[in-house]
Amino acid sequence: MRVGVKFCGNCNPLIDMGAVLQELQAQGSDVEFVPWSEERYDVLLVLSGCGRDCATRPDFDGRVIEATDASVDQMPVAATELPEAILAVLRAEAEHE
């Protein structure tokens, strides 16, 4: 599965989403993470530094997964469990496809 990644801009972040992405890459060898500006990916992952989740969304037809410092797809998740929670959603999405 190819995942396009977009960051929010991190004006006043509550979490280091760069570090979260590194963790995702380390734990998720079954998933390929690419910048959102690449031509083709299956899922768009928006990583926001705080709950405002204000990143401008690129035109994308497929599934968008939104993670903030305290949630994945708007459901509360502890910051420490964020990489695992994001990977769980990505893997569920891969199975679904």
Place this chain on the structure above:
Amino acid sequence: MRTGQQYIDSLRKRDIKVYLKGELLESSTVVDHPFIRGHVASAAMTYDLAHDPRYEDLMTVKSHIDGRTINRFTHIHQSTEDLLKKVKMLRMISQKTGTCYQRCVGFDALNALYTVTFEMDAKLGTDYHKRLQAYLEYVQDTDIMVAGAMTDPKGDRSLRPGQQADPDLFVHVVKRDDKGIVIRGAKAHMTGMVNSHEMLIMPTMAMAPEDKDYAVSCALPVDAPGVIHIFGRQTNDDRKCEGDMDQGNARYGIVGGECLTVLEDVFVPWDKVFMCGEIDYAGLLVERFACYHRQNYGGCKGGVSDVVIGAAAVMADMSGYGKAAHIKEKLNEMIHMAESLYACSVACSAEGKKTASGAYFVDPLLANVGKHNVTKLIYDIDRLAQDIGGGLTATMPSEADLRSPVIGKYVEKYLKGVVSVPTEHRMRIGRLIENMTGGTALVESMHGAGSPQAQKVFYSKLSNLEHKKRLALDIAGVPVAETPKKPA
């Protein structure tokens, strides 16, 4: 959508038990009691304005359930624009009433419960959201007024609910069966309760496992068997039994006509129960409600401040010092503070975000900063109004003295300001300043939607001090140790 008159007529049909100064009021005429009728008129404004084309863009909205036009006070926010319009609506209504119109509390309770029941069901497999949706449809259908009942009496603040000498100091479930639950306790400081149709009960704080029976949320009529309301006293309230001038704001009163609501073994059927023992969600519900409610204050207190600023400016004109430089300076300072309050409410709405339920939620950091500003700046605005208002606002003779055939001429003569302004007009403005800047009116800004410390704890938690430290270390050229993902 109901009109103000339809709203008032419907209140007369309740079998409500309201005690006032030790006496039980006749239920069909509760709305006419001099202590209460101003609050009723203020709430009725939220109904009447919805029928006025000048205000419909703020006052009405399409229901997300069925697309019908509904009163915004029964709406679930579907966008940041909805959140912004709520703030603008509150400012506009406050400009007309000069006081609280009470309906935002139930509005915020509905929105908070809408988001939390959805998340609770998703995690726990419960069916609270479906029940809440059915209740919401009923509220939108009937356009009823719902009081938001969160604050418990709390007894000894250093003890948890279950540790209190008296277990009833927090509302709790005393019985459950296949039909529903029975609750006991009381809710304190209940805004608009005696002129509402229903109330939404919510827990007052996060709950520990031993407090399971206290994690309860439900809806019930204000006249359900076992419910008793004891109406609160306010500054100068006996003036309401005299003529209108000495009241300052005779049409709409001061704050929201609060009461102590006692729940003496009240039955609530399951379809009106939205939380029962789910301790992990009690704190979340408190947070959501508190943030929605704190969002309001730059809107409603912004509008109330508009009236105070206007009153101070008019008093200066009526007294002949309207053109003085220090008066203009003080009025500008008041404007600056009022708009700063408004700015925080606008900001927390603009930065609002969709929740899993689809409803939009305000930015909690900015909502809390905004309400914390209210606990200070309203006092500063009112201090300046009292400065400009002069000592008259504290020492003025009564309306009866003005009307007296014997001494009226002295009041008329010695309370005169600028010669072209009738003395009565100057006295009325003085009374308005007195009413809006002292006593009961001020305490609402301090404790309504939570005491200042509650906001400070919230924004301190969200402010990410560790991040700020790292910024400083980096810019100062001090090596930043291994960056933690999240401050401990």
